Structures are given as structure tokens and as C-alpha cells.
Amino acid sequence: MKFARDTWLIFQRQTQLLLRNPVWVFVGVFQPVMYLLLFAPLLKPALNAPTQAAAYKIFVPGLLVLLAIFGGLFQGFGLIAELRAGVIERSRVTPISRLALLLGRSLRDVVSLMAQAVIITLLALLFDLRVFIGDLLLAYLMLALIALMTSAVSYGVALKVKSEDALAPLMNTVAQPVLLLSGILLPLTFAPGWLQAIADWNPFSWAVDGTRALFAGDLGSDKVWQGLTITAVLAALGVFWAARQFARSVR
Amino acid sequence: MIETRGLRKSFRSRAGRETKTVDAVRGVNLEVAEGEIFGFLGPNGAGKTTTLRMLATLIEPDGGEATIAGADLRKDPAEVRRRIGYVPQGGSTWDESTAREELVLHARMYGIGKADAQQRASRALDAFQLTEYADRKCKTYSGGQRRRVEIALGIIHEPKIVFLDEPTTGLDPQSRAHMWDEIRRLRRDGMTVFITTHYLDEADALCDRIAIMDNGEVVAEGTPTELKREISGDVVLVGLDLAATPQAAQALDGEPYVNKLETADEGGLRLYVDEGATSIPQVLRRLDQAGLDLRSIELHRPSLDDVFLTKTGRSLRES
Numbered sequence: 138m139k140f141a142r143d144t145w146l147i148f149q150r151q152t153q154l155l156l157r158n159p160v161w162v163f164v165g166v167f168q169p170v171m172y173l174l175l176f177a178p179l180l181k182p183a184l185n186a187p188t189q190a191a192a193y194k195i196f197v198p199g200l201l202v203l204l205a206i207f208g209g210l211f212q213g214f215g216l217i218a219e220l221r222a223g224v225i226e227r228s229r230v231t232p233i234s235r236l237a238l239l240l241g242r243s244l245r246d247v248v249s250l251m252a253q254a255v256i257i258t259l260l261a262l263l264f265d266l267r268v269f270i271g272d273l274l275l276a277y278l279m280l281a282l283i284a285l286m287t288s289a290v291s292y293g294v295a296l297k298v299k300s301e302d303a304l305a306p307l308m309n310t311v312a313q314p315v316l317l318l319s320g321i322l323l324p325l326t327f328a329p330g331w332l333q334a335i336a337d338w339n340p341f342s343w344a345v346d347g348t349r350a351l352f353a354g355d356l357g358s359d360k361v362w363q364g365l366t367i368t369a370v371l372a373a374l375g376v377f378w379a380a381r382q383f384a385r386s387v388r
Numbered sequence: 389m390i391e392t393r394g395l396r397k398s399f400r401s402r403a404g405r406e407t408k409t410v411d412a413v414r415g416v417n418l419e420v421a422e423g424e425i426f427g428f429l430g431p432n433g434a435g436k437t438t439t440l441r442m443l444a445t446l447i448e449p450d451g452g453e454a455t456i457a458g459a460d461l462r463k464d465p466a467e468v469r470r471r472i473g474y475v476p477q478g479g480s481t482w483d484e485s486t487a488r489e490e491l492v493l494h495a496r497m498y499g500i501g502k503a504d505a506q507q508r509a510s511r512a513l514d515a516f517q518l519t520e521y522a523d524r525k526c527k528t529y530s531g532g533q534r535r536r537v538e539i540a541l542g543i544i545h546e547p548k549i550v551f552l553d554e555p556t557t558g559l560d561p562q563s564r565a566h567m568w569d570e571i572r573r574l575r576r577d578g579m580t581v582f583i584t585t586h587y588l589d590e591a592d593a594l595c596d597r598i599a600i601m602d603n604g605e606v607v608a609e610g611t612p613t614e615l616k617r618e619i620s621g622d623v624v625l626v627g628l629d630l631a632a633t634p635q636a637a638q639a640l641d642g643e644p645y646v647n648k649l650e651t652a653d654e655g656g657l658r659l660y661v662d663e664g665a666t667s668i669p670q671v672l673r674r675l676d677q678a679g680l681d682l683r684s685i686e687l688h689r690p691s692l693d694d695v696f697l698t699k700t701g702r703s704l705r706e707s
């Protein structure tokens with residue numbers, strides 16, 4: 138009860154501050170729309186898809202997972218600013234739940250990702266993408282879990298390194314191979330065997346496959362439960378680890 | 389109210405390839421009584437903040453124990469948090485929030501209900517004369533206004549003890565005087581106040597009792613008067629022309645109340661006496677008898693800096 142209340146308190150505060158900044162809201166909406174409008178038209182020929190709608194079925198899930206990963210991974214920067222302002226220290230002297238300090242923030246990130254995802258899905262519907270609503274909700278669940286994990290990890294790392302200068306290269310080095318090896322932008326079906334083998338070790342690759350299966354209406358596919366299980370386990374681990382950083386971070 | 393025994397903390401820091409260990413706090417024993425303003429005086433790097441952060445449950449001590457407002461620091465940090473307020477040295481407000489938002493949020497982080505939190509925020513804004521700026525973003529505040537918001541944050545839940553880490557650093561003399569009044573008001577409201585400072589006059593004028601800290605250790609503890617009394621005697625500075633100085637030295641040397649006499653190179657004398665107030669008339673009389681004109685006479689009472697000097701061999705002003 139106290140935990141739920143604490144989480145809600147932090148979530149409210151963080152959301153309020155986010156909405157107060159019109160630049161962020163604008164970027165958050167504008168960026169995904171650009172991807173959809175400017176990048177997607179290249180896809181039909183590139184993917185050899187029969188129709189534009191078929192190309193979207195492959196590209197949109199990838200784009201959503203991409204946003205979930207990046208939306209989360211770079212949240213740590215805001216936390217470093219808070220750390221520097223003394224806001225985290227001030228929170229840590231109160232009896233508020235340490236898990237709530239993390240989760241309130243991460244849930245804000247999950248919700249803002251969901252808003253982006255809905256905008257993109259609606260736009261894609263205009264371009265003849267068709268998804269069954271149940272499948273779509275499961276895909277959103279997968280995205281929420283990914284965002285929860287990446288944002289929690291980003292917060293945890295931020296509390297450990299405590300400086301933007303260290304966080305930026307670190308997150309980039311993590312993000313790049315993860316991105317390239319997950320088949321987000323182009324499916325790995327064209328990849329040579331060795332690349333496939335490496336990608337099998339990339340949890341995001343499983344998440345992308347699962348999300349694509351859901352967009353394809355293939356609910357029964359093994360990839361769906363595999364993707365969901367892997368992301369759920371990783372999200373739980375990420376949250377657990379990051380909450381511990383909140384509990385013991387020094388300065 | 390606060391009792392610590394052998395509180396210790398070292399930090400390991402990496403400089404290049406070597407790891408260095410800094411013993412920031414090396415065994416601090418303190419006793420702070422209920423309802424007093426307790427001052428922690430020491431130069432930069434003495435370990436004041438580190439001690440405070442340990443007492444505020446922000447970092448775990450490497451060794452030692454402490455009881456704070458009846459709760460055990462090691463066994464029950466959660467209870468300690470409920471009973472104390474803490475205002476960090478480097479600020480604690482968010483640029484984009486308003487003072488009122490910060491106060492309400494902070495009260496609610498202590499589990500206080502929304503309506504109550506709003507009332508408390510209004511009352512605190514009033515008490516700290518912040519109502520006028522209450523709904524402006526914190527980034528628009530002056531240093532002094534911001535510091536007042538931070539102190540209001542530290543006491544919004546009416547703790548038994550509040551820790552203020554350098555509450556007046558960076559304020560102009562007038563704001564400092566105001567801040568002293570605020571701090572005295574907290575004590576009047578029944579709070580125990582624990583402040584750190586490196587201002588001698590602040591420790592002297594504001595604090596009921598002080599501990600002088602240097603290099604991770606408490607080197608002296610007591611009321612400012614007690615500490616100064618330990619350094620026995622006053623100094624009388626007699627201003628004289630260079631030509632008159634040797635004669636005056638001759639006249640005053642051997643007077644029973646003069647413990648020690650020094651001549652200054654540029655003329656004038658330093659007399660070490662037990663009690664300045666009674667010695668000065670005698671000095672004046674003696675010099676008059678000898679027919680010597682004096683330019684000035686000044687009484688110098690021992691300051692906390694002299695206390696620090698005797699205890700550590702360094703002056704706090706220089707470090």
C-alpha cells in the first residue's frame with residue numbers, strides 16, 4: 138500500500154515535469170512520425186514486400202522496439218541532473234520506498250513510450266496496417282517490459298557512474314551492437330549463419346521476433362512466449378538491480 | 389538526542405592507477421542534547437559533511453554506532469529517517485519546480501496526506517517569508533531565497549532533529565543574520581539543530597555548543613565560552629610610535645598583571661594578561677606616569693580561531 142502510494146507520487150511528479158517541457162513532448166511525438174513517414178517508404182522495395190502494408194508489418198514492430206530500447210537507455214541523463222541538484226539525496230533521507238524512487242521514474246518512461254507507440258500504430262493504420270487488437274495489446278506489453286528494463290538499467294548505471302561523460306559513451310556502446318544484432322531495422326533472415334548465431338544471444342532479437350510474430354497475427358508462434366518470457370525476466374532483474382543502486386548510492 | 393561512539397568512514401578513490409584511501413572520519417564521539425543548536429566547526433575536508441551524511445542514513449559508517457532521537461542508526465535507519473530532517477550542503481531543489489510543489493512533494497515523501505501536505509507547505513512558506521515567490525520556478529530564486537526553501541524542506545515533517553550542512557555559506561551578511569534568526573526560531577519551536585560551518589563568528593554567536601573538527605577527528609568540544617576560557621588570558625595591543633616603544637616596554641615589563649610582553653617591529657606592544665578589562669586602566673596609568681603618548685589601545689579576546697590554533701597548530705582562517 139505504502140509502496141503503491143510512493144510509486145504513484147514519484148510517477149506523478151516526473152510526469153508533471155515531463156509535460157511541462159514542451160520541447161520534450163514535441164520531440165517525443167515528432168521523432169517516431171518522421172521515422173514512419175520518411176524511412177518506411179524505402180522499405181517495400183528493400184524488403185521485397187508484396188505490398189506497403191506487408192512492409193509495415195515488418196517495419197513497425199521493429200521501430201517500436203527501437204523506440205522502447207532508446208527511450209529507456211537514455212533516461213539516465215535526467216537522473217544525473219537530479220543527482221547533481223541534490224534531489225535524489227533529498228529523497229533518500231525520507232522514508233520513501235527505494236523501489237518506488239526507481240519504479241515511479243521508470244513507469245513514467247513506460248507510459249511515454251506507450252503514448253508514442255499508440256501514435257505510430259494509429260498512423261500506420263492509415264497506411265493499411267492491420268493488427269488484431271489482442272495481438273496488439275500483447276505487443277504493447279512486450280514493449281512496456283523492454284522500456285521498463287532499459288530505463289531501469291539506465292538509471293542504475295547513472296547512479297553508479299554519476300556523470301554524463303561516462304554515461305553517454307557507455308550507453309552508446311551498449312546500444313549499437315544490441316541494435317545491429319537484433320534485426321530491428323531489417324530482419325535477420327538475410328543474415329549469414331554466424332551473424333544469426335550471435336543474434337541468438339541478443340535478448341532484443343527475441344523481443345523483436347516476438348513482436349513481429351504478434352503483428353503478423355501469429356499468436357501461437359513460440360517466438361511470442363519466448364520473447365515475452367525473456368523480456369519479463371530481464372525487466373525484473375533490471376528493476377531489482379537498479380532499485381538496489383537507489384538504496385545505496387553514494388553522492 | 390544524538391550520541392555517537394567511534395563513528396568511522398573511509399573512502400577509496402582512484403587516481404590514475406593507484407587506489408588511495410581517505411580516512412574522512414576517524415572515530416567521532418559526540419553528544420548532542422535536546423533543544424540545543426550544536427555546531428560542527430572545521431576547515432574544508434575536515435569530515436563534517438561525511439559525518440552528517442552518516443547520521444542522516446545516506447552512507448553507511450565503516451564502524452561505530454549512533455543513536456539518533458532514540459533510534460539506532462545501524463539497526464533501524466528507517467526510523468531514524470522518520471525522526472530527522474537533513475538539508476544538504478549543495479542544495480536540494482529542482483530548477484523547474486516551484487517552492488510550493490517541492491514542499492508538498494517532500495512532505496508527501498514522508499507519508500503525509502495531500503491536504504495536510506498542502507497546509508504545511510503554505511505555513512512553511514509563510515514562516516520563511518517565501519509566499520511571494522511560492523509559485524515561481526526555483527531557478528528564478530536568489531541564493532538566499534533558495535536556501536530558505538531548502539531549510540523549509542528539511543523541517544516540513546516537523547522532525548525532532550534537523551541537520552543543516554553549511555546553511556549560510558554564500559549568503560550576504562544580511563541574509564546570514566536572517567538565517568541565524570530562522571535557526572534560532574527552530575530551536576524555540578523545540579527542535580534540536582545540528583549545523584556545520586566554517587565561519588568562526590557563526591559558531592560563536594549562534595551555537596550553544598560546538599565541536600571543532602579537523603582531519604576526521606573532533607579536537608575540542610564544549611560551549612564557545614568554555615573553549616575560549618581554556619586558552620587562558622586576553623591580549624592587550626598597545627599602539628605606540630616606534631621611538632616610544634622601548635621606553636614603554638621598559639615601563640610595563642615587570643608589572644604584576646603582565647604575563648608576557650612582545651614588541652612589534654613597526655612599533656607597539658602586545659601584552660598577554662589574564663583579564664583585559666582590569667589590565668587596561670593600569671596600563672594607561674603606567675604609561676601616563678612615564679609621560680608616554682599612546683596612539684591606540686585594543687583588547688583582543690581569544691577567538692575560536694585561537695582555540696583551533698592551539699589544538700591543531702594551524703589557523704582556521706588560513707586553511
Ligand SMILES: Nc1ncnc2c1ncn2[C@@H]1O[C@H](COP(=O)(O)OP(=O)(O)OP(=O)(O)O)[C@@H](O)[C@H]1O
Pocket residue numbers: 387388399400401410411412430431432433434435436437438439477586
Ligand atoms: N564520496 C567520496 N569519495 C571519496 N572521497 C570523499 C567522498 N566524500 C568525501 N570524501 C573525502 O573525505 C574528506 C572529508 O570530506 P567532507 O565532505 O566530509 O568534508 P567537509 O568537512 O564537509 O568539508 P567542506 O567544508 O569543504 O564541506 C575529504 O578529503 C573528501 O575529499
Ligand SMILES: [Mg+2]
Pocket residue numbers: 436437438477553
Ligand atoms: Mg561539507
